[in-house]
Amino acid sequence: MSDFLLTQIINYGAPLFGLFLFLGALGLPVGASILVVAAGAFSQQGILSWPLTGGFGLVGAILGDAFSFGIGYYAKNWVDQHLGGSPTWRSAKDSFDSRAGLAIYITRFLITALAIPINLIAGGSGIRFRRFMTYDSLGELTWIILYGGLGYLFGSQWEVVSDFITNFGGLMLGLVVFGIGVWLGLRSLRINTAANQSTKILRD
Amino acid sequence: MSPTRQRALIVGLIIIGILIVGFFGLRTFHAFREFRGHRPPPPGEVETDVELIRDWMTIPFISKMYHVPPPELFHALDIPPNGNQDKSLNDLNREYYPKENGIVLEKVKAAVLANQPPPPPEPAKTDIPPATAIPPKP
Numbered sequence: 516m517s518d519f520l521l522t523q524i525i526n527y528g529a530p531l532f533g534l535f536l537f538l539g540a541l542g543l544p545v546g547a548s549i550l551v552v553a554a555g556a557f558s559q560q561g562i563l564s565w566p567l568t569g570g571f572g573l574v575g576a577i578l579g580d581a582f583s584f585g586i587g588y589y590a591k592n593w594v595d596q597h598l599g600g601s602p603t604w605r606s607a608k609d610s611f612d613s614r615a616g617l618a619i620y621i622t623r624f625l626i627t628a629l630a631i632p633i634n635l636i637a638g639g640s641g642i643r644f645r646r647f648m649t650y651d652s653l654g655e656l657t658w659i660i661l662y663g664g665l666g667y668l669f670g671s672q673w674e675v676v677s678d679f680i681t682n683f684g685g686l687m688l689g690l691v692v693f694g695i696g697v698w699l700g701l702r703s704l705r706i707n708t709a710a711n712q713s714t715k716i717l718r719d
Numbered sequence: 720m721s722p723t724r725q726r727a728l729i730v731g732l733i734i735i736g737i738l739i740v741g742f743f744g745l746r747t748f749h750a751f752r753e754f755r756g757h758r759p760p761p762p763g764e765v766e767t768d769v770e771l772i773r774d775w776m777t778i779p780f781i782s783k784m785y786h787v788p789p790p791e792l793f794h795a796l797d798i799p800p801n802g803n804q805d806k807s808l809n810d811l812n813r814e815y816y817p818k819e820n821g822i823v824l825e826k827v828k829a830a831v832l833a834n835q836p837p838p839p840p841e842p843a844k845t846d847i848p849p850a851t852a853i854p855p856k857p
Binding site: 518519521522525526560561562669670671672674675676678679681682683685686688689690691692693694695696697699700703 | 725726728729730731732733735736737738739740741742743744746747750751753754757766768771773774775776777780783784805807809
């Protein structure tokens with residue numbers, strides 16, 4: 516898939532690159548991070564113009580995120596009907612609201628595998644669109660500058676960078692899953708301890 | 720959620736997290752070693768390593784990357800440039816050499832190698848004058 520997309524980018528340039536990032540932000544498996552690193556390298560080799568490529572890429576990614584936020588927003592009623600009564604869902608929603616900015620920013624460039632779920636949750640949790648767009652734009656800008664910049668720096672050897680970045684993203688995802696597990700475990704332990712203590716006090 | 724299900728979820732998340740960290744941690748370590756072994760090429764330097772040619776590349780792209788005129792590459796492949804400028808090496812291979820897998824990539828690598836400018840000559844060895852003048856003996 517990526518090979519075909521790379522050929523099309525060198526043939527049709529920045530607008531197609533923007534389109535692929537748009538599709539990637541909607542959840543299509545285009546390998547968006549690899550494309551950004553490659554586009555940086557193509558700019559260094561004189562195949563693409565970096566301001567134009569960066570601009571189209573940024574617009575494409577932000578538009579795609581806005582669309583997936585919209586999907587979450589319109590699915591809100593359905594989610595509220597089915598999960599609205601659940602205390603777990605309400606607690607998850609509250610805890611997301613308090614850390615939404617950081618979650619949106621980080622998932623744009625560090626844990627990109629979680630970007631789409633975060634867009635959907637953000638849309639469904641009712642956070643303001645302007646707030647979402649602010650953190651989203653900052654995150655996507657960091658992504659384009661960081662990944663595209665590395666591609667530009669390494670030029671024809673960009674594949675080494677892309678390999679490292681892909682695996683590092685997976686490692687971050689694993690750490691997040693592990694961290695959530697540990698956090699839930701500690702929280703459950705705290706709740707149980709507090710419940711035992713109050714039972715003991717009541718009994719005494 | 721019942722306590723049993725909650726416990727199962729927590730244990731599941733921790734185990735899956737450890738598995739993902741282990742898998743990608745090893746791959747990241749190997750990729751980092753590769754990454755550190757490569758230095759960015761000096762700006763403006765023409766690429767000479769033909770092992771970086773991939774079958775998704777097109778002839779005009781390779782031509783620009785290695786500073787080899789496109790007609791030389793099309794001539795080496797024995798195919799016309801018209802209508803083939805946007806095709807990847809993989810597509811050209813499938814279309815013109817369907818029975819010889821990978822032959823286009825090999826031919827292009829050979830053509831690029833054959834068309835590379837000769838390496839700059841090494842500077843002639845000269846006697847290095849001493850850093851300080853030695854006064855003649857009286």
